[in-house]
Amino acid sequence: MAGAKIAKDVFGTLPDGRSVDRVVLRGEGGFEARIITHGAVIQALIAPDAKGGTDDVVLGHDSFAGYLAERKFFGATVGRYANRIANGRFSLDGETFQLAVNNGPNALHGGLDGFDRKIWDIAEIDDCASPAVTLAYTSPHGEENYPGKLDVRLTYRVTGPTELSLIMEARTDRPTIVNLTNHSFFNLEGATSGASTLDHRLTVKADHFLAIDPTAIPLPEPPRSVAGTPFDFREAHPVGARIREGDLQLQNGRGYDHTYCLARDGKLALAARLEAPLSGRIMELFTDQPGLQVYSGNYLDGTIAGKGGKLIRQSDALCLEPHMWPDSPNRPDFPSPRLDPGSVYRHHTVYRFAARTP
Template identity: 65%
Template structure:
């Protein structure tokens, strides 16, 4: 019997300009599988067994390239050069005023109107073995989207355990700049074939504080707020939907959860979140070395986009985005996103899956 290859490559589609987009499949055990496409260096599919052994895709996305090109929803994408928002699409860096391309009202969001999620990345390594991996490269020119410095960015997807996917980012710059990269996957641990939402998923966060926002989702000019006594207290497990309709000004601002949670201090990669589906028994632990975790409960999914056999509606999935805090280039009181030519940007996140009893 010939053992199935742990990694395979193929053409996923062709861009309007004629360039091919590849898909790389990393195979683990018991059906665990990650599929990555070179358009946006995106996690296109993630197959995970449930408590009964049935395998299903647990991330939103599309089965065809045209939909990724047509609809910019960040499904599974590598987001940069700066994930999340920068207020007023401007900041000061080393005394110079940097003006960005606004694409979220007056603000810059996820790298502007043509961020890393819209770029064709290059595969520079694909490794077989017990921990198969693929590394993708994108070189962002100096001044792209008005950001200073040429930025050489690499992202590596690797299966680092039987049901464990690690995503590692690195970047070097030729000039002082700001960098904040993340993966923007939308998770539903019921599996997409179930046709259910995530409001009953139980969420636990290693965060005692969060950033309150204004009506445009920019952090307020105040220190992080304590989660205690608010709908943002996930220090113990709570269903995502248990307090999502609370009469709370911050819930109204985000139309649900769309907030940065300030992770507890710690060295290196540490546990930041645990998400559990009572229906399927799937459990996902998220470990990261980043200072923040943006929680987005799919508030703006409105059925105008569909994929993988279903229309995506509000709270069909949840994003857990490890990253720097939003608007950090304008907030010296926040952890710094500054990158100099002498330094290397690094970010590692681990998605560790297991199963518990299903209802």
């Protein structure tokens, strides 16, 4: 229907015959968020530029076959624990849990079959002036060896003319750990532009970051000051301006792959701003989470093709992932990812787009 704020179709089919649905949420000026039920993925995010055009600003695939063939987390909802847990092991109330080790010696992004590989149910579609879709997934007790049945609901909603809000909630029937995020790979020049995100100007509202060992686990030390380091983005800098400096932390991450420590008390606030020099697009990211992972696409190596059939290479995208700090279950000095029965895990992130003449 012309002018409709929401639409739904079938994006693909799993080998077992289950359908993968796509819901399109529309804002103003051509702004669209396209969500698929496989992995609760942001499959496309269409944003206007300074010249009145629009383009898709997240990497991924044009068809479902690409998502099924390769697990690269493009636009995915990641859980039950986003980022890494050292040695895949943590203790809770005196009991030790061994998770799958799927990233060197560590557990990463929920294990071998995380939330990014699940089919989420469409719990609600809200076709109104601020269109929204709510997706739900129940992770049974023992899935990927995490304790407790976890009921997760997430809502994508267009909350402004060119603004997408993501709210995630989770409840458990026994003590567990939870850390969810969205893993979109952004290129504000366009997903198929071929432009490097090393030229994007990045601002991060953080005075400290977590230094990591060569396996990307935080070192046993307090957060480090960004002052005087290549990790200082308190004022806008091109992502690539200092990425090749001879800094041990850049070597350990093969670039930026670090958590910034945000000053939060459960309140939504500006965490980062990303600006594209050619299109004039600007994205501001607001979150209530205590950490923001900045990942400069260091492991994108051209071995898979994305949208438009283009090979996805290093520096083709930048990830800004709000979540808890890595390895928090093993670090009592870090914000706690513990969730108990009767309590509710909440995560709120907002992506706000604008454009200005370059």
